[in-house]
Amino acid sequence: MKKQGTVLVTGGSRGLGAVIAKQFGEKGYQVIVNYFKSEQKASQVVEGIGKDHAVAIKADVRDKQQVEMMVEKAVKQFGPIDIIVNNALINFEFNPLTQGKVEDLTWENYNEQLEGTIQSSLNTIQAVLPEMKKNQYGRVINIGTNLFQNPVVPYHQYTTAKAALIGFTRNMAKELGAYNITVNMVSGGLLEKTDASAVTTPEVFEMIAASSALNRVTEPADLAEVVVFLGSESSRGVTGQNIVVDSGLTMN
Template sequence: MSDNRVVLVTGASRGLGSEIAKNFGRKGYFVVINYFNSEEKAKKVVKEIGEDKAIAIRADVRDKKQVKTMVEKAIARFGRIDVVVNNALINFEFNPVTQKKVEELTWENYTEQFEGSIKSSLNTVQAVLPSMKENQYGRIINIGTNLFQNPVVPYHQYTTAKAALLGFTRNMAKELGSLGITVNMVSGGLLQTTDASKVTTPEVFQLIADSSPLQKVTAPEDVAEVVGFLGTEAARAITGQNITVDGGLTMN
């Protein structure tokens, strides 16, 4: 049982984020669905969870003021925030054809992804910290990728930003642990299928399936289950970890 705990999921209107939000909803959590552009999709997720249990709030997670306002609205509705899932993906698509080669990359390509991964996560952590401190309880879960362990396709700027997010995760885990707050990362493989992976060809998905011990491609629901577990009291002794959910394609 969630004991009526409250979770905030960024980028929760579609793809992996919506599956994470719905997974928490099924567990009995109150769910705050953050979105940026996809208002109608966010409202649909609210409806699926239940309008008495979920709320959709628009905010650009790269903007500290917007995140602060979003958290204030969420606390006004549900009383507190216990779990944060930093899932939002900013301006990126897993397309090996359009991915820039090393000689074409600019520093701006990197900073865009660093802002999407690191700045946005810092904004949410800082915004929810007073609520978590007050309750001496918190679960922060950052969404990573298995690509920084095995860069099958060199998605340079995205993968580098997610690798940095692991450093962010472990430093936050060290500082916040004494407050009853755990901080972990969950890294999926290429998921079948989200908006970000919709251009991936069937041949690539088949190659991934053939290469993994489970002989299947990871689905958003698979990752959502692990995120949901890390948000519970049962995961109280797990912090500073990167849990890879990719059917054994990469092994730690």
């Protein structure tokens, strides 16, 4: 069994994904930085980790064929993928002013987020599953949100897709546990700051800090460290869980 190996981070070129990719790199993992549009930022992440230990590969993770091609390229360079971090965020920003009201929502709004969250995660798992089963080892970490527990702002389509992700996670954990593959979810609060939360006003962050048990806003590094733990051999007894990292804003 590998304590360290190769990790695929979807949406790894910016925001939380970039922080996760860098932390895995610092721990000695080989990192595949997936990106869709942000090629320059993906290259910067790779340079920060080191080109001997990281590679940027473009793929729309909603597209099964593109994901399979990405995995094929990654395996040729680094060997089998041991860890998947499903982090990609498709066409969404945390802006309460632009969030559609109930009467304006369409099924297409929901479907876009369901494809970006559930379909993309299914694609990555299916692409690496044969090797994980063969090696009897794997770690899958899905990135969720605390908003489905406490929807401070009703980001309807985003939150609904992430709520579906916990069901997806636990079903995968149940089936894949027989192959020593763990599947977990890590849910952050509003992070200060990522590309998606760049439009959030200081007043909102102040309100969140005042409401949290630790009296602080969660940073991307806080969540990334938990993701790295779940990717390690030390997490071997943890599967089917949703770990909330939000400074105690919500409590299970």
